[in-house]
Structures are given as C-alpha cells and as structure tokens.
Amino acid sequence: MATQKLLIFRWGIISTGAISTAFVKDILLDPKTRGVEDIVHKVTAVGSRSIDSASSFVDKLINADGSVKIYGNYAEVYNDPNVDAVYIGTPHTLHYLNASDAIKSGKHVLVEKPATTNTQEFRSLVTLAKQHGVFLMEAMWTRFQPVARAVKQNIDLGVLGAPVMVHADLSGDFDIENIPLTHRILDPNLGGGAILDLGPYPLVWAIITLYEHPENNRSKPTVSASMVKTPLTGVDRSTCFTLNFSELAAQAQLSCNINIPPCSISATLRFRNGNILIPAPIYCPRWYIVQHFDKPGSGKVQREETIHFEIFGGGWHFQADEVARCVCEGRLESSVWGHEKTLLEMEIFDEVHRQGEYRLPEGVEQVI
Numbered sequence: 374m375a376t377q378k379l380l381i382f383r384w385g386i387i388s389t390g391a392i393s394t395a396f397v398k399d400i401l402l403d404p405k406t407r408g409v410e411d412i413v414h415k416v417t418a419v420g421s422r423s424i425d426s427a428s429s430f431v432d433k434l435i436n437a438d439g440s441v442k443i444y445g446n447y448a449e450v451y452n453d454p455n456v457d458a459v460y461i462g463t464p465h466t467l468h469y470l471n472a473s474d475a476i477k478s479g480k481h482v483l484v485e486k487p488a489t490t491n492t493q494e495f496r497s498l499v500t501l502a503k504q505h506g507v508f509l510m511e512a513m514w515t516r517f518q519p520v521a522r523a524v525k526q527n528i529d530l531g532v533l534g535a536p537v538m539v540h541a542d543l544s545g546d547f548d549i550e551n552i553p554l555t556h557r558i559l560d561p562n563l564g565g566g567a568i569l570d571l572g573p574y575p576l577v578w579a580i581i582t583l584y585e586h587p588e589n590n591r592s593k594p595t596v597s598a599s600m601v602k603t604p605l606t607g608v609d610r611s612t613c614f615t616l617n618f619s620e621l622a623a624q625a626q627l628s629c630n631i632n633i634p635p636c637s638i639s640a641t642l643r644f645r646n647g648n649i650l651i652p653a654p655i656y657c658p659r660w661y662i663v664q665h666f667d668k669p670g671s672g673k674v675q676r677e678e679t680i681h682f683e684i685f686g687g688g689w690h691f692q693a694d695e696v697a698r699c700v701c702e703g704r705l706e707s708s709v710w711g712h713e714k715t716l717l718e719m720e721i722f723d724e725v726h727r728q729g730e731y732r733l734p735e736g737v738e739q740v741i
C-alpha cells in the first residue's frame with residue numbers, strides 16, 4: 374500500500390456474483406465524484422470458484438491493463454502480496470470461513486452483511502483479526518451514506534427532541550415460488566430467509582436512532598420476535614422483531630419479508646417534536662423528510678423539509694473509503710460501524726432465530 378498523500382488502496386475480490394459486481398463498479402468510479410481526493414481504489418486480484426468466471430468478471434468490469442491477477446480459487450487472493458484488503462461477497466454462511474482465511478493471511482477484511490451467521494462466529498473473527506493486527510468490518514454500507522450521516526447529525530442536534538419509536542421495514546419480492554430452492558434466499562444451507570438477508574437494514578435505522586443516541590449510553594435492547602416460514606424450504610418468509618430500549622423508554626418495530634415489494638416510505642423515525650421519514654430503498658435512500666410539529670407531542674406538522682443528495686454510483690463506495698482510511702491510520706475497526714455494532718446485530722439475530730425457532734442445518738454454523 375502506498376502511503377503518500379494520495380492513498381492507492383489495493384483490493385482483492387472474493388467471488389464474482391451480484392454484490393461483488395456492484396461493489397467493484399462503485400469503487401472504480403472516480404472518487405472525486407463523491408468529493409474524495411485522498412484515496413484511489415484499485416482492484417489487483419479477483420478470485421472465484423471458476424477461473425472463467427474470474428476472467429470474465431475482470432474483462433467486464435475492470436479496465437484491464439493485464440495487471441489484475443485472476444484466480445480460480447480464493448486462497449491465492451489471500452496470499453497475493455499486492456492485495457491490501459479482501460472484499461468478501463459470498464453467501465452468508467461462507468463469510469466466516471472466507472474472512473478467517475483472509476485474516477490468517479494477514480489481510481484486512483470487508484465482509485458482506487450479515488457478517489456471519491451467528492454471534493460466536495463474529496466474536497471469533499474479532500479475536501483472530503486482533504491477533505493478526507488487521508482491520509475487520511462488516512459491509513454495512515448504508516451507515517456510511519450521506520442520508521444516514523445527515524440523519525445522525527440531525528438527531529444529535531436534538532431539535533426533534535427525544536426519540537420514541539422507530540418503524541422500519543425492508544421487503545423484497547424474490548419471486549420465491551419460481552426460483553430454485555437452492556437460491557441463497559431460500560436455501561437454509563446458505564442462511565436463506567428474510568432476517569439474515571434483509572434484517573440488517575431496518576436494524577441499522579434503529580441503531581442510528583436509538584442505540585447510538587447519546588442518552589442510550591450504549592445500552593442493549595431487549596428483543597421479541599416472531600417468524601412466518603415458507604413451506605418451500607422452512608426459512609423465514611416474514612419476520613417481525615421489536616427492540617425495547619429502556620434507557621430511552623423507546624422502541625423499534627422492525628420487519629422484513631421476501632415475498633412483497635418495499636413500501637414507498639420504509640422507515641419512520643418518530644420523536645417528541647417531529648418525524649424523520651426515510652424512503653425506499655432504505656439500504657440506499659437518496660433523500661429524506663424532516664417534519665417539525667407545532668409543539669411537542671401535537672403531531673401537527675408545522676414545517677416539513679425534504680433533503681436530497683446526489684450520489685454517483687450505487688452507494689457502495691463510501692464504506693470502501695472508510696476501510697482505506699482506517700487501514701491507513703492503523704486502526705483495526707471503524708468508529709462508525711465497529712465490531713461492537715456488528716456483535717449487537719448478531720446477538721439480536723440469534724435471539725430472533727431462537728424465538729422464531731429457526732435453526733440452521735447441522736454443521737452450517739462454524740462456531741457455536
């Protein structure tokens with residue numbers, strides 16, 4: 374890694390599916406289009422289970438001068454000396470194994486959401502990353518985007534008063550009756566179902582609004598949850614979970630579903646003096662609305678503003694900038710989305726699984 378004024382940050386990409394494609398397209402955009410002058414991202418290696426897939430990924434996405442290493446496996450990416458950090462875009466249940474292999478090779482890691490399938494797996498990754506002195510972060514891209522940062526600032530200003538309730542949903546129609554049962558959204562061996570795939574997004578808005586609230590003092594919520602399973606494979610088709618934050622006397626009512634489309638306003642953050650409305654898709658909103666009541670608790674909207682952000686690209690590059698900056702500063706975790714928040718997320722999902730009686734097939738969880 375070059376550590377001059379302009380940081381050239383070198384990525385190795387693990388897997389060549391949908392999200393790896395989106396991530397690579399974004400990080401190769403000109404960083405100046407998002408006001409970033411100190412970092413340039415480079416992809417120096419791509420690993421796939423198939424060399425042909427790695428090769429066509431590189432041909433399609435990377436302005437190749439022949440310098441990108443193409444591998445028909447993941448291990449060679451971990452061992453490539455020209456890779457600073459590894460990005461892992463495999464299905465959920467492979468994240469632990471892929472991330473631990475990368476860490477053991479001394480690579481910094483950005484691993485897709487959900488970081489692992491359970492809390493113990495993520496705990497074990499954190500220990501391993503600390504032992505090897507490498508940076509580790511879950512790819513919670515939403516938290517690094519302009520809308521999330523602006524909403525957080527707005528909440529911290531306190532003008533809307535105390536937070537009382539968060540309603541947030543992420544649903545998507547995956548056409549589950551017509552896709553193969555081996556699709557990652559349906560296959561329990563790949564962690565199929567709504568909560569692990571979509572649950573991180575309603576949760577991130579609750580974390581921003583309630584968990585990160587200065588008066589919450591980082592207290593963890595209690596959880597109550599229920600699931601509706603699909604008879605197709607037994608994974609959760611629809612999940613509702615409620616979080617009680619007793620320090621704030623506030624609640625979050627969160628849900629996710631894999632066979633309906635999203636609602637147009639998918640998150641409502643409700644405060645004593647007003648609301649913040651977040652439109653779909655809640656994983657990458659381009660605007661938000663702030664409503665101010667005429668007096669606390671009245672519900673009568675006196676003033677409303679809509680704040681827009683122009684984003685060049687899909688929104689995955691902001692988290693990559695965070696990784697590069699943290700690594701450059703020698704940090705092992707992000708202060709925005711650090712290990713503690715992923716551990717909280719995984720603890721909540723473990724409890725949702727327990728109450729919903731969702732058990733991953735024997736042998737899928739690598740650490741229990």
Ligand SMILES: NC(=O)C1=CN([C@@H]2O[C@H](COP(=O)(O)OP(=O)(O)OC[C@H]3O[C@@H](n4cnc5c(N)ncnc54)[C@H](OP(=O)(O)O)[C@@H]3O)[C@@H](O)[C@H]2O)C=CC1
Nearest residue numbers: 388389390391392393421422426462463464465485486487
């Ligand atoms: N942040 C975001 O916006 C999004 C995040 N995601 C996350 O990314 C992860 C992957 O999702 P997505 O890209 O949609 O999935 P895809 O199925 O499109 O891609 C996954 C890739 O993983 C590799 N892979 C390795 N082992 C397996 C296996 N047993 N079965 C299937 N694929 C395997 C394959 O690449 P190869 O053959 O090249 O090795 C495959 O192309 C999930 O954890 C999901 O939560 C997904 C979508 C959006």
Ligand SMILES: O=C1OC[C@@H](O)[C@H](O)[C@H]1O
Nearest residue numbers: 392486545558570571656
């Ligand atoms: O992270 C995600 O966001 C968008 C969804 O469609 C996808 O399945 C999920 O993994």
